[in-house]
Amino acid sequence: xxQSIIDEVTAPVFLPLEILALRLGGAVLxxxxxGFEREAxxxxxxxxxxxxxxxxxxxxxxxxxxxxxxSSIYPENVRIDPVRIIEAVxxxxxxxxxxxxxxxxxxxxxxxxxxGLWLSASVGLAVxxxxxxxxxxxxxxxxxxxxxxxxxxxxMKPRRRLLDPESQNQREExx
Numbered sequence: 631x632x633q634s635i636i637d638e639v640t641a642p643v644f645l646p647l648e649i650l651a652l653r654l655g656g657a658v659l660x661x662x663x664x665g666f667e668r669e670a671x672x673x674x675x676x677x678x679x680x681x682x683x684x685x686x687x688x689x690x691x692x693x694x695x696x697x698x699x700x701s702s703i704y705p706e707n708v709r710i711d712p713v714r715i716i717e718a719v720x721x722x723x724x725x726x727x728x729x730x731x732x733x734x735x736x737x738x739x740x741x742x743x744x745x746g747l748w749l750s751a752s753v754g755l756a757v758x759x760x761x762x763x764x765x766x767x768x769x770x771x772x773x774x775x776x777x778x779x780x781x782x783x784x785x786m787k788p789r790r791r792l793l794d795p796e797s798q799n800q801r802e803e804x805x
Contacts, residue, residue, distance in 0.1 A: 644699040649760075650692065657688035657757040660769040661750040667776050673743045675730050683726070683747050684754035687719050691758025716755060723751035742776065 661684025669676030727744035
C-alpha cells in the first residue's frame with residue numbers, strides 16, 4: 631500500500647524537476663515585476679495577484695505539455711489540442727481582469743490593472759512553454775509601457791485641460 635503511494639508521488643514527470651522549478655519560479659518573478667509596479671501605485675490587483683495569475687498560467691501550460699507527452703497512452707479517440715489550454719487561460723483571466731474594471735462618475739478605473747493581469751497570464755504561459763526570451767521581453771516592455779506612458783500622461787494632463795472644451799466651459803462657469 632505505501633509503495634503505491636510512493637510510486638504515485640515520485641512518478642516521472644516530462645521535464646526534470648530543476649526545469650519545472652525554474653519555469654514556475656520564472657513565472658512568479660516576471661509576473662511579480664509587473665505586479666510590483668501595480669502595487670507601487672496602490673492598485674487593487676498588485677504583487678500577489680499578478681504572481682498568482684502568472685503561476686497558475688504556467689502550471690496550466692506545464693500540465694498541457696505533460697498531457698501532450700503522455701498522448702501515446704491515450705486511446706485514439708482522444709484529441710490533443712494545446713491551443714485549448716491557452717484559450718482557457720485567456721478567457722479565465724479575462725473574466726478576472728474584467729472584475730477589476732469599474733466605471734464610476736463617468737470615468738473608467740482599473741483598466742490598466744486588468745490588462746496587466748491578462749498580460750501576466752501570457753507571461754506565465756510563455757515561461758511554462760520555456761519561451762524565456764518572449765517572457766522576459768514582454769515583462770520588460772510592460773514595465774516600460776506602464777512607467778513611461780504614465781510619466782507622459784502626467785505631463786500631458788495640464789495641456790489636455792487647456793485644450794479640452796468641456797474643462798474650458800467649467801472654468802468659464804466658475805468665473
